[in-house]
Amino acid sequence: MVSYPHWHTVPLRWKDNDVYGHVNNVVHYALMDTVINTWLVERGGLDIATGPVIGLCVESHCAYHASVSFPDSLRIGLRVAHLGRSSVRYEIGMYSTADVLVAEGHFVHVFVDRETRRPVSVSGKLRESLAELLLPA
Structure with missing residues (x-):
């Protein structure tokens, strides 16, 4: 299994299955x-409702490797592949309870001023929390 500094387990729901019997x-x-x-929100202190800085998704990708269905759960690994001045690229791995790689992807956020939508520097607690997810080079 690939190394991720953070893991989060999510139980799948009945409504996650599609007509083919697997998670859509x-x-x-x-x-x-x-x-x-x-x-x-929990570690970086991002105030998604009223804070001056928000993260906008500018790119996402997902590669599917195996099927999974309710009532399984997914163990989701999270790491940061790149932490720039105003952007971050996350890498995510999703594993079934049997440790089968179900999907892996990436997600890029650009942090911007809520009002102007112009890029801002990632700093303070937010930057510190993202640095925790960086793998050693």
Whole structure:
């Protein structure tokens, strides 16, 4: 299993299955977004409702390797591949309870001023929390 500094287990829901009997591809994207933003709010202090800085997704990708279905859970690994001045590239791995790689992807945030939507420097507690997810070079 690939190394991730943070793991989050998410139980799958009945409604996550599609008509083919497996978790629909859009659910994987929603889970990536949820795990990332949970980290940003809980560890980075990001105030998504009224804070002056927000993260905008400018790129995302997901490669699917195996099927998974309710009532399984996914163990989702999170790491930072690149931490720039105003952007961050996350890498995410999703594993079944049997440690089978289900999907892996990446997600790029650019942090911007809430009002102007212009890029801002990632700093303070937010930068510190993202640095925790960086793997050693």
